[in-house]
Amino acid sequence: KAGVTQTPRYLIKTRGQQVTLSCSPISGHRSVSWYQQTPGQGLQFLFEYFSETQRNKGNFPGRFSGRQFSNSRSEMNVSTLELGDSALYLCASSLGPGTPNTEAFFGQGTRLTVV
Amino acid sequence: GEDVEQSLFLSVREGDSSVINCTYTDSSSTYLYWYKQEPGAGLQLLTYIFSNMDMKQDQRLTVLLNKKDKHLSLRIADTQTGDSAIYFCAVHSGGYQKVTFGIGTKLQVIP
Numbered sequence: 368k369a370g371v372t373q374t375p376r377y378l379i380k381t382r383g384q385q386v387t388l389s390c391s392p393i394s395g396h397r398s399v400s401w402y403q404q405t406p407g408q409g410l411q412f413l414f415e416y417f418s419e420t421q422r423n424k425g426n427f428p429g430r431f432s433g434r435q436f437s438n439s440r441s442e443m444n445v446s447t448l449e450l451g452d453s454a455l456y457l458c459a460s461s462l463g464p465g466t467p468n469t470e471a472f473f474g475q476g477t478r479l480t481v482v
Numbered sequence: 483g484e485d486v487e488q489s490l491f492l493s494v495r496e497g498d499s500s501v502i503n504c505t506y507t508d509s510s511s512t513y514l515y516w517y518k519q520e521p522g523a524g525l526q527l528l529t530y531i532f533s534n535m536d537m538k539q540d541q542r543l544t545v546l547l548n549k550k551d552k553h554l555s556l557r558i559a560d561t562q563t564g565d566s567a568i569y570f571c572a573v574h575s576g577g578y579q580k581v582t583f584g585i586g587t588k589l590q591v592i593p
Contacts, residue, residue, distance in 0.1 A: 371524075400581075402583075408585070409570070409583055409584060409585035409586055410525075410570060410572075410583035410586070411583075412581065412582070457524055457525065459525075471527075472527075473524040473525040473526075473527075474524050475522075475523055475524040476524050
């Protein structure tokens, strides 16, 4: 079965722009979580979506938002980009909230560079 | 919230054992994971341990959990150059899929 698909793989944007990243979970998985990975901060939890509803949120400013569609695909949006938003954005899919990560799978990530 | 700490860097010679350590703060953590990330790749779940276990062995990997000290370790026996990667310790606390990751330990294997 196909894995978690994140698009695009690489993205370069300029400060002030906005960006939308996409994550298609494994077929049958209904929960999608997003993480930001930077060298200085490591992996930080952004938010989790299940059944088109945000179930959990990390400590990020309101410029970071997301949504989930009825087919479980999720998008995250970052508005008014800052240089510090340059990072690898990872999504993970699982069957549902509370599912241990033993059954969660990560995509390869989208590398966002803000210049 | 949960805090997960691990050292940034470890260098070992090929064939030796590697031990990567991790400490966490939330005593109610249920699942504890080790992930591997190779350059340009996403995260790969290597192994995990339930909080009611002390040890788990999986081929060359041994996970040790000391709940009293909130200390988790990953031992890689007979370390190979292909084991060079960043290793993340992660802890699952609470009902929702909120997992807290350590900053990652970069393992360098010297041939």
